[in-house]
Amino acid sequence: MKLNVVEILKNLPKTNCKECGEPTCMAFAARLAKKDIELKACPPLFTSEYAAQREALENLLMGAVA
Ligand code: SF4
Numbered sequence: 001m002k003l004n005v006v007e008i009l010k011n012l013p014k015t016n017c018k019e020c021g022e023p024t025c026m027a028f029a030a031r032l033a034k035k036d037i038e039l040k041a042c043p044p045l046f047t048s049e050y051a052a053q054r055e056a057l058e059n060l061l062m063g064a065v066a
Pocket of ligand 1: 012013014015016017018019020021022023024025026028029041042043044045
């Protein structure tokens, strides 16, 4: 299954904070869809504030592997 960039973006913080090294969350989503970057590169996702989004993304990524 191919990863959908829009589905990924929906669950990202969308703050464009650049902590992942990408200019925007959209750019991060595009790289994540290509498995070109790991989820852990986005530190805000690993705060309690975004726990639900992180879980949704982990499920999305796992689904893509299976
Ligand atoms: S670290 Fe996360 S929230 Fe910040 S720009 Fe990257 S993907 Fe977006």
